[in-house]
Amino acid sequence: MKWFISPKELRRRGVVGMNQRNAWFIAELNPRRNYPLVDDKLITKKLALDAGIAVPELYGVIETNHDIRNLARIVGKHDDFVIKPAHGSGGNGIMVIVGRMRGHFRKASGQIVDQASMAHHVSNILSGMHSLGGQPDKAMIEYRVHFHPMFEEVSFQGVPDIRTVVYKGYPVMAMVRLPTRDSDGKANLHQGAVGAGIDMGSGRTEHGVWHNQIIDLHPDTGAPISGLEIPGWDRLLALAAGCYELTGLGYLGVDLVLDRDRGPLMLELNARPGLAVQLANSIGLGHRIAMIDAGTEGANTPTAPAAERAAFAQTHFSAEAARRRTP
Amino acid sequence: MLKRFHLPLVILVLCSASLGMFFHKVYNLGFPLLPAQTTDNWIVEARVSFEPTGGAVTARVFIPNDPGRFALLDENFISRGYGLTTDLSGENREAIWTTRQPSGRQSLYYRTTVSQLERERRTEAPYPGPVSLPNLEEPYRSAADAVVQRVRERSADITSFATVLIRDMNNTPDENMTLFVSRTDTDRDKVRTAIQLLAGARIPARMVHGIPLSDRARDLQPQVWLEVHNTRQWIAINPNTGAVGYPSNFLVWWYGDQDPVRLQRARNPHISFAVTQNFQDAVDVAQQRAQLMDSRAVDFSLFGLPIQTQNMYRVLLLVPVGAMLIVLLRNIVGVQTFGTFMPILIALSFRETQLLGGVILFTLIVSLGLAIRFYLERLKLLLVPRLAAVVIVVIMLMLTLSILSHKLGIEHGLSIALFPMVILAMTIERMSLVWEEHGPSDAIRQGIGSLAVAVAGYLLMINPYIDHMFFVFPELLLIVLAVTLLLGRYTGYRLSELLRFRALSGRGNP
Incomplete structure (x- = not known):
């Protein structure tokens, strides 16, 4: 591994940088007045309940x-x-x-x-x-979330969650965030949790990233991170897409958990989701965002309902679609 | 269309306005591009203020009268609604300001341009003759006799007599000397005592007040010196060390044991001096030329302001440059710092403490403060009281460091008081939060980042060329503004992101 990557290659991979995220996505698409909706978890919860989205x-x-x-x-x-x-x-x-x-x-x-x-x-x-x-x-x-047994092997204390970045209502990219001993049971990547990229088509996890390094095994339990199939992936994506309507934020991070008994629950929303998801998936957000922009023809609000947007993401952003595009 | 060209248009207008003004000043008016290399001119400004008590006010203020090693090139008296005369009174010259109906606190300015002479004019002064013995009471009379006797035994002439006497007064006073000297004596008290004791040896002596000229000094107070007459001329003696002769930058202002400002129907006089080294010569010429050409360019020049204000703007004008540097380092390079502009404030205080001393003191205070902050964490305090506690602790730390370093004889330790303590406290608070939430490595990295940015800012700000450019051509700030606006639309990668995303290189094709 080289000790740096050239800007040209970053651009080719469609990686979004901090400046671009702040100027193009957050400043353009996230109206300041809507921030309280996501910063206060009580309001988020109430909005979600009104919209019929499951929450703890x-x-x-x-x-x-x-x-x-x-x-x-x-x-x-x-x-x-x-x-x-x-x-x-x-x-x-x-x-x-x-x-x-x-x-x-x-x-x-x-x-x-x-x-x-x-x-x-x-x-x-x-x-x-x-x-x-x-x-x-x-x-x-x-309610305390009892996380799904499939994550038993790959988390150390804490609750693993699924972070989906939703752009203009379309799910763009997702990762599972697995707590480690380093992260003290918390699911934040900058605190030392592992992020594992998810194939948008199948809901299957790929390799993970830990402290900006790409890894294949969980650092504490040693279990393989890739190949976990997230149950009910279609429903989960639709749920994430639906969170756009709750807040009106065009660049949104949706944190979902998979409960053993109650299925996917929405934990919280984030108005300034970070860029580590790109590392976890080994690909930039840029190309997918360009495809969404082409689909919506530059309009900032989507016209299609949430389920349709989720389906769009599943068909266009899957690993298979990517293989088809690059023969 | 409009939206797309809006920002480039603004930037273009700013740049062309700035450059137009700049080139006009350089080519048509001849303002100097380089700071004056060697200059021996100084502008000294005395600011006198007082409160009238009602009725016509007279203020008599001493002004320099042919100081030995300097020539007075120019004098200005600045006041509003005052009549002015100058007069000689004894060895001194004074300015007499009068007005009939002043109200509110009054400020008067005296400004002079002095030039250091190549060689001191060794003026022969007529010997005033031996002074009469002071009329002292017992036990002072015999004590004074004993002191004079002891000093005389160890001295050869009048100058060495005065030197030995001053050393005796400052070092270990014997029991005779303790009658005259106390630890709390100011320089002025010392000189007074010395004159009295010298009179005991029939040596004529006088008190001298003057100011040390150093560039950009503000709020200076006059220093007191002693002069003795050795039958041919007056010899200066340092009242603290006994050293002979003035330092080369010492400007004598007045003689005698009098206050510099004497008032009638007014009270609370205050006098302070500001000094600046004068590189205006070239600028002066340019300004005069501009006036002849009736150019508006110099109406907005900084040189018309009082010197105290000028010196303040010298520093203030560099803050925008520092701010631009911050933008560059944060948004293009991606250095993480605590607080947006904290490093610039720290850099400003580095100007006073010097680089190495500043870095050491800053590191010391922040790490000590951090240790205390972690202790406070265990007490589970609320945010505002906790911040207040950190501020209190920071000030106590600064005090301790100042006293310690003074005891150890490290002068830089004293300038620690110039650190913005509230900023330091906020830095400590933020650093501890990052420490808690993101771990020590992040906190230390951001701390080092802040320090590195502060050092870069300092190096930029002490550059005399940059200093000169922005002071003489403040319109260049428009370019700084334009560049900042331009950087505000930079959405490319930060250099730090090339490292952050390096794991992506060589991993398959997207």
Whole structure:
């Protein structure tokens, strides 16, 4: 591997750079006023429910310190649940409870917490300790995702999720983000998670990328990353495409999880999705985006319904279609 | 169509306006392109301010009167609504400003251009004759006698007598000397005491006030020196070291133990001096020529402003250049920094601390601050109190470093106070957040990136050529603006992305 790649080759592969993303996609297609829709996870959840998109069930919200006494009532009979800040970023401030033990709670790490320290955590969230800019926040208590057994072998703690970049309502590229020991159970690539590219046609994973290096085996478990078939890929893509209508953001990152019992759930949306997805798929976004632009004839809002857009992505962006194009 | 050509059009207009003005000034008016190489001219400006208490105000201000090693080339008195006369009073010359109905705080300016003479005019001064013995009471009388006796034993002539006396006063005073000297004495107190003790040896002496000329100094206060007469001429003695003779850049302003400003029906006098090295000679000629040609170009020149303001703009005019550098490094190269313009502010303070000292101090403060910040993290504080705590800690760190380095005799340590501490605190806060969220390697990389950008900015800003160009031709800022706008539409790859995506090279065809 050379220690750098020429701009010419990057352009040939259609790789989108940071400047291009900021100037062409985010500044042009993402109206500032719509940002609160994705930055506040409560609003996102409500919009998704209204549109009939499945999300992790919300058990309750705590907005003021006075309401913390309702915590026990909200938690109710649930044995496992997640507490997280509504404006959190980078997976900070999330407390995952996986079970109960004689009136105490057990965290995903195995640590035991009592009700009081759980209340303290909520209080910290309310004071803005985990939110962007430190403004006062709300705490959400919601369903804990039981991820699909197919990911058992390739994740280390945490929940793997599927990041899809949606351009003007069309899914363009996707990757599975697998938590590692490095990433501390979080699914962010810059924190050390593995990203594995997905063939848009079949929903099968390809090789992965970890710390900007291309890898084939999970760094912690040693299991192969490629060749995992994501069940219900068509439905999943349609779901991702449908998230465009929720927000009106033309360049959008959709994070979905695959629940063992409930199927694909929408976890959160991102108005400034990063560019690592290109590394995970070994290809740039540029050529696919050009195809979408050609299809919509430059209009910024799609006319086709979500399912049709997903189908367009499946037929045009699959590995097979790429092989057909380059004989 | 309009949208597509809008930006290029704006850039074209900016560039042509700037270049047009520039070439007009260079070719038609003859403004110098290069900073003056050697110049021994200085512009010194005294700014006097006071508050009238009602009624007609008279302000008497000392001004230089034929200072030995300098020639006064030009003098200006700047005031609004004041009558002015100059007068000799003893060895001094003074400007007398009067006005009938002033209101609010008043400011008067005296500006002079002085030129350093090749050779000091060794003026013979008539010997005023031995001074009469001071009328001292016991125990001072016998103590003074003892001091004079002891100094006389170790000196050969009048000059060495004064030198030995000053050294005795500054070093380890014996019990006789302690009656006259205390640790808290200012230079002025010392000179006063020395004159008294010299009178005990019947040596005529006088107090001298003057200012050291150094380029772009602002808010200078006069320094006090001692002069003794050795029967042929006056000899200058440094009141702290006893060294003989003024440094070459010392401009004598007035003699005697008087305040420089004396007021009638006004109070709170304040005087400060600003100095700038004068490369205006060529510029002056150009301006005069422009006035003859009735050109508008010089109406917007910076040289009409008071020198204090000029010196400030010298620095301010470099900030846009630094900002452009930041744009270049962030959007074209892809260097990651903490905060957008933090490195430029740090670079500005490097101007005072010098490069190496600045880098060391910055690293020291940020790493110490980071350690404290991690401790604060464990206390689980809210954002604003936590930031405030970091600011407090940063200031205490700066204080400690200043005191420590002063004790160790490292003068650069003192200039640490010039670091923008709020910016430092924000840097520490951001660095700790990145440390938490993206790991130490990212945080350290961004820290080094910020420092590297600051160093690059500093190297750009201390370049005398750039300094001169933007000061004499401020219209070049329009080009900086145009380039920045142009960079604002750059959507190509950053250099850092060529590294980031290198894993893609050679992996099949798209």
